[in-house]
Amino acid sequence: MNETLRARPLRLDTAQPDFEQRFAQRLHWSADTDAAIEARVAEILADVRARGDAAVLDCTRRFDQLEVTSVAELELGPEVLRAAFEALPAAPREALQQAAARIRRYHEAQLEACGRGWEIVDEDGTRLGQKVTPLDRVGIYVPGGKAAYPSSVLMNAIPAHVAGVPEIVMVVPTPRGERNPLVLAAAHVAGVSRAFAIGGAQAVAALAYGTATIPRVDKITGPGNAYVAAAKRRVFGTVGIDMIAGPSEILVLADGSTPPQWVAMDLFSQAEHDELAQSILLCPDAAYLDAVQAAIDRLLPTLPRASIIAASLNGRGLLVRTRDMEEACALSNRIAPEHLEIASREPRRWEPLLRHAGAIFLGAYTSESLGDYCAGPNHVLPTSGTARFSSPLGVMDFQKRSSLIEVSAAGAQRLGRVASVLAHGEGLQAHARAAELRLEAGA
Amino acid sequence: MNETLRARPLRLDTAQPDFEQRFAQRLHWSADTDAAIEARVAEILADVRARGDAAVLDCTRRFDQLEVTSVAELELGPEVLRAAFEALPAAPREALQQAAARIRRYHEAQLEACGRGWEIVDEDGTRLGQKVTPLDRVGIYVPGGKAAYPSSVLMNAIPAHVAGVPEIVMVVPTPRGERNPLVLAAAHVAGVSRAFAIGGAQAVAALAYGTATIPRVDKITGPGNAYVAAAKRRVFGTVGIDMIAGPSEILVLADGSTPPQWVAMDLFSQAEHDELAQSILLCPDAAYLDAVQAAIDRLLPTLPRASIIAASLNGRGLLVRTRDMEEACALSNRIAPEHLEIASREPRRWEPLLRHAGAIFLGAYTSESLGDYCAGPNHVLPTSGTARFSSPLGVMDFQKRSSLIEVSAAGAQRLGRVASVLAHGEGLQAHARAAELRLEAGA
Incomplete structure (x- = not known):
């Protein structure tokens, strides 16, 4: 095997005293513009x-x-x-x-x-809702x-x-x-x-x-x-x-039950996108991490994009031994990965602990690549930790909503008094008067 | 009345030969940054x-x-x-x-x-869904x-x-x-x-x-x-x-059935925000536009923020006579206003024609100011025509969604073949191999 084709993701253990610093360093990616x-x-x-x-x-x-x-x-x-x-x-x-x-x-x-749109109706006949249009x-x-x-x-x-x-x-x-x-x-x-x-x-x-x-x-x-x-x-x-995408990422949470070569190939499938792509594996079992590294060594030379994969894994890849699966889930939440695989026999046990991710792939058979192409959900996902506040591309991104407000004559009496007080409090007298004109008329 | 306190919104008629040009000019607002x-x-x-x-x-x-x-x-x-x-x-x-x-x-x-989240299940046991988290x-x-x-x-x-x-x-x-x-x-x-x-x-x-x-x-x-x-x-x-807000706007569609002083006050309630705020009235009835202008003249001096209102209406205000209500609705769609009042006896007749607006206020009793303060829907709305593609602030802006994908062993056989073909077509062989590994195992 060519020396340039060795792929050695950084190996860390959360028990190491300098773990936090090295972990943060490896995750760092700057979105600074040119x-x-x-x-x-x-x-x-x-x-x-x-x-x-x-x-x-x-x-x-x-x-x-x-x-x-x-x-x-x-x-x-x-x-x-x-x-x-x-x-x-x-x-x-x-x-x-x-x-x-x-x-x-x-x-x-x-x-x-x-x-879809919806509507609620007050007892005084006032109707409030939301209209959805493409x-x-x-x-x-x-x-x-x-x-x-x-x-x-x-x-x-x-x-x-x-x-x-x-x-x-x-x-x-x-x-x-x-x-x-x-x-x-x-x-x-x-x-x-x-x-x-x-x-x-x-x-x-x-x-x-x-x-x-x-x-x-x-x-x-x-x-x-x-x-x-x-x-x-x-x-x-x-x-x-839609969003400004950063480099693509995968994070695999493994309990050791998935064949190591499957996980190695899943890490490759992210790394082959480009040198800046990031592949991370979290697992409480050090022997399993060794097995995945061995599978990486064995499988890498068989892939046409091996040099891109090696560059990505050597520069940004990460294999972390965690104390337990709970700690792995907590670390994953800090990263808020674009793609999150739960390579576990009990994926539904861990899923509720995972708060931030673009897409969550549950169980050994759910390779990210199935989701990328044809499972059905969207593959346009928030990258670089933006899953903390954003979502996969979807139908709602191609619709917009309009509020619908239809206040009845009776409702205008009740609401008008409240609006009048608050508008005067904000020094917006025309707002207050607009509400008050309806009060007088409906009184 | 002080001369500076005259408020004369630009008066246009869609039948005028230079209407398009003058209308576009009046709507123009540049979001150019300093x-x-x-x-x-x-x-x-x-x-x-x-x-x-x-x-x-x-x-x-x-x-x-x-x-x-x-x-x-x-x-x-x-x-x-x-x-x-x-x-x-x-x-x-x-x-x-x-x-x-x-x-x-x-x-x-x-x-x-x-x-809320949701899930669908394939006949082969593959589960697809969406998880919603704050x-x-x-x-x-x-x-x-x-x-x-x-x-x-x-x-x-x-x-x-x-x-x-x-x-x-x-x-x-x-x-x-x-x-x-x-x-x-x-x-x-x-x-x-x-x-x-x-x-x-x-x-x-x-x-x-x-x-x-x-x-x-x-x-x-x-x-x-x-x-x-x-x-x-x-x-x-x-x-x-959330969004970058421009100046606030109101557009009133009137069929002549709402007291003119109510509409005048609603136009004021937008204009009093600041000199760049825009108030627009569209109506097929020229006599009604005259009546609203008369109400403006009468009411303006009674308002503490009269000078801001006058500056806004003189600089950006607009009263347009349209051929009919249908044409008024079409013009409104071109503007995609932040606030849209349907000051009509038949607001639900016109509402389906209105595709773009932040909030739609139906009927004479629904002054914008009721919506601003206390009707219930949000008053943070898309401005400057962005209602073409964005929505009121809402619960969904404080949540994010994650796709959930759990492919069964049987599902991996079906999906794996499709993913493999497409991944090879894109030259991403690790993607293809990740799918194929599951094929072999489940075969």
């Missing part, structure tokens, strides 16, 4: 806002080496998407359809459980090049579709004209309305501001590189955005 | 991050003219909040309690309707000075409380030591856990990063000035934030 990227992105956004299609064309020529004379030529029509789907061999075609069906079913259940038009960013993931197309477009969004606009860069047939086929399967072969900050700007050719959307979702992330952060407020 | 404020805020955030309490103290001395020697002295203990409540006269004390009870009830209904700790920013609104304390803290957040930390600046007793009393009523007399970007930084004295929170909500808004935007990602 000033040069920020400045470049600000320029591109301003240019697209001012010059529209012309700026998009210039950027696309320059960054994607695509020589076209109009943005219309960059549109990938429905027939292009359908043709990509129909040209696929049977296996990927059926896999896309099966994954899409399961993702659709999960998000339909989500819509049923949390995506967004009018959303944009989905799909990366091109090496990180071109058709599964991301399904995971972004299907919840929007289930939410009832009538128009879903996809953008995907095609550097030097290279199109990814699986991405285009996934767009067909997922019900994308329009697609454009553009990318980078210029694509985000086009979706946020609109151009003569590209329609302005209400929200932009989907992953991208540092330029795309900076652009999304800047247009937030003009449009909605 | 570079000097941005730079100052970046400095303050970095300083608090590096020096913690010492930086908070320096800023508080400098900006709030408060000479204290430790941040602990700035804590407003529960006994301070309770004393403020108990010292209130009966009328505001009861008004606060009644408002709080109604806000609590509405948000409990919201929790019941949309804030955030651990949230921060609520409450402005001091002229815009000190106790109602905002209720509207931010109560949904967090109902969501089950165990710790709610309030910050409120007290320039030169001036405390607003209603704000402190509202904090007592709303169940705030801890409160600090700090404000500005330094308070946002302290909540986002934590200091020796001030606990780090997971999310910061609540309104503030340009410095607070810039700080919230910058810490977004480190913590969650």
